[in-house]
Amino acid sequence: MKLFAKGLLLIAIPSAIELALLGLVFDTQGEAALAAKSAENSKQILWQAAGLAHPLLREAARVRTAIVLEDPSFIDRRAVWAEFSDRIALLEHMVSDNPRQLARIQRINDSARTWRASCGKVADALRDGNAGGFTYTGGIGLPPEIDAVRSELDAFIAEQTRFDETRSASLRKSRERQQDALIFAVAGSMLVWAATAAVFARNVSLRLATLSANAQRLSVGVALAPPLAGNDEIASLDAVLNQTSRRLSEAEHEQTALKAQLQERAADLAAANDNLRQESQDNEMFIYSVSHDLRSPLVNLQGFSKELQVSCSDLREQIDLADLPPTERRHMMEVLDGDVDESLQFLRQAVARAAAIIDALLRMSRAGRLEYRWQRVNVGRIVERALAGLAAGLAQQARIEVRELPPAWGDPAALEQIFGNLIDNALRHLDPARPGHVEIGALELGEGAQGRATLPATSLVTSLVTSLVTSLVTSSAIAGATARDASRISGTRTRTYYVRDNGIGIPAAYLPKLFRVFQRLHGGESDGQGTGLALARRIAERHGGRIWAESTEGAGSTFFVALPDEPLRAA
Missing domain, CATH: 1.20.120 (Four Helix Bundle (Hemerythrin (Met), subunit A))
Structure with missing residues (x-):
């Protein structure tokens, strides 16, 4: 019987007896x-x-x-x-x-x-x-x-x-x-109310005591008493406690098994992480060496192209001074001003393009090898320096709005590279059909920020799996970083910043490729080598944060970067 029904009986039974007693009083009064x-x-x-x-x-x-x-x-x-x-x-x-x-x-x-x-x-x-x-x-x-x-x-x-x-x-x-009937009615009513209330209170208090004892046993992990009989709310709560106890016991057994598996996987992942770090360092050294080796041929090509340009100019002067027939003179000038000049121009552009790619590879290799100077960074000042360092005329293409930017923990020069690349990317992909607008700000701590959270006991297995996956992702994300940086990433509260524009936007199909090296989603519509976003991602991951984007094609894009809000701690 539900507690509500018991309460109604607590009122109805004494009330019925009171009515009978009142009837007796009315009879004697009559x-x-x-x-x-x-x-x-x-x-x-x-x-x-x-x-x-x-x-x-x-x-x-x-x-x-x-x-x-x-x-x-x-x-x-x-x-x-x-x-x-x-x-x-x-x-x-x-x-x-x-x-x-x-x-x-x-x-x-x-x-x-x-x-x-x-x-x-x-x-x-x-x-x-x-x-x-x-x-x-x-x-x-x-x-x-x-x-x-x-x-x-x-x-x-x-x-x-x-x-x-x-x-x-x-x-x-x-x-x-x-008079006797009235006294009997009053005394009987009081006795009936007292007896009914005592029975109800005793029944409820005993059941609540059993429920409280089961809750206490559940909190300390002791076996619970047998479930209460009945179908009232107290019995339902006790049934939930018993069911929770069974589920926790099952989860504990599963947790033990999963923990053993996770330890094995963690050992495998640690070995794979070491191999990956070593391979990444080898790749960076290879990129660095190749980049330096390629610079010498490029310098030679650039020097010889200039020499050819000077030789063509001398040859053009000699043709002007020589008394050649008009047909031959015109043919030679067409060769010099047409095919040769165009070929030299293509050669210079190819050399410049190759030099830019080499510089980008060097920047990427340096991003994993540089030792950061960790300190509290004024992000507002960092953004001001990034805006001042933009290419001439680029900042005048849009209205740039900088909101309040709380400080972060990291390396000032590296963070300036992140915001510089994000702002440069936003300005280079504005929509010419409407006035450009770029907004730079930060989210509140509870608004999309990836802060710390305390997990309940029932989510322990989930937290272990999440930690394992996070370790795997972090290990690949900081490939090339020093072991000291990698060990200080997990368990740190982060602050999320954003750079929002009203540009041409990014198709949803290209979002997964956005932060890959040399990915230029808009082809020749904008300048750049396609390494700015990849470099920003590399720096953010070395800081223990992450970077991602949300975009609507034709409406604009928003790039988010999560950076540590406090000194990094060892995992």
């Missing part, structure tokens, strides 16, 4: 109200009965006075009997539920009517002057009809008094029961 009404009605009956004989007694006194004075005016037939009729009618209504008392009222009414008839006869006799025949018999000189009324009335009052005492006792008992 009984008390009926008893109180009955007692009040009984007292009203007694009060009315006590005054019922008074009009008859007053009328008897008036009749006696009328007989003594022989004056019938003392006998009032209307007011007395109207009062008596009202009283007797009210009593009949009030005792209508008691046949015995109602019969007594009827007999009293009959006796009163007989007495009323006798009073009428006395009045008539007095008017006729014949009152000598009327005498009184009965107790204390009252007419027998009044004695009969009083006798029945006394019996009526005695019976009603007994009813009143019974009803008053019943009222007292009803009120006592009402």
Whole structure:
């Protein structure tokens, strides 16, 4: 049962019992109200009965006075009997539920009517002057009809008094029961609420204690207690803990196996890395030697091309001085000014191109052999120097916007080469159809920056694999760097800078080839040897960072470079 359902039961059960107790209280309250009404009605009956004989007694006194004075005016037939009729009618209504008392009222009414008839006869006799025949018999000189009324009335009052005492006792008992029911309802409600809350709290607290104990066992790697029974949220959480414990145990076994495999692979990669570093150094030395060896023939070619140019000029002067036929003179001038001059121009361009390629190869070889001067570098100042060193007129081709650039850790001259090559590349590939715009800035630390992160325990296997792959990539990326640089790369926080332009952009198919040596994706549309981006990548990797690009053809490109934000640490 879910905790929500248990909470509803915690409210519903005491509420149902409270309703039952309230029903008991209402029943006793109704009984008390009926008893109180009955007692009040009984007292009203007694009060009315006590005054019922008074009009008859007053009328008897008036009749006696009328007989003594022989004056019938003392006998009032209307007011007395109207009062008596009202009283007797009210009593009949009030005792209508008691046949015995109602019969007594009827007999009293009959006796009163007989007495009323006798009073009428006395009045008539007095008017006729014949009152000598009327005498009184009965107790204390009252007419027998009044004695009969009083006798029945006394019996009526005695019976009603007994009813009143019974009803008053019943009222007292009803009120006592009402009070007891109210006390029982309040005490019972409190006890039910307390018992229900205690049971609920005990059940939940025990289950939470078991859940907390399992969580503690999971944190220290101890076997968990058996899963809790039930289908509430606590049982679900406990089931998740048990499932997590099983998965961690399985992951630990897998981790042990993978660790052994990774150690073997790490040893193989270390050997391959050493071989790769040695081969890279050999290649760089070979490139350096070949570049130096090629310079001498190029210098000779350049010198001999100049000599040929001077010889052609001398020959042209000799032809001008010689008295040659016009046809031969024109033919010789066409050869000198056409084929020979064009061939010499192609030769000079080829020599210049070969010299530029050799210089680029030398720069690439030096990038892996130079010892960097590691220090905190003001990147803003580096960018200013890179902008000042641009080719004449190149910086005027676009609006260059330099944003705030936080410092980085590295070699100032090497970082200036990176930003110089990136800015030069952006300016050389602007779109002539719109005003050029180049923006240089840095991302926030949490915005695409490759900073350090702490991995959870469950991702330990993934982190080991990632470290292995990173080591492999780093080893190939810093091929040619010194062993001291390579050992200081991993585990360092980096800061990401960018150079964004609105130029012609780069097709998506060419992005993987962008940082290869001598890759000129736009052919003859721009100057350069195709080594600037490769050199920038080489320098960034030696700094323990990386460089990549995002581009949309026809809209522009953004080159990102991640550089260390703090001194490099040993891996």
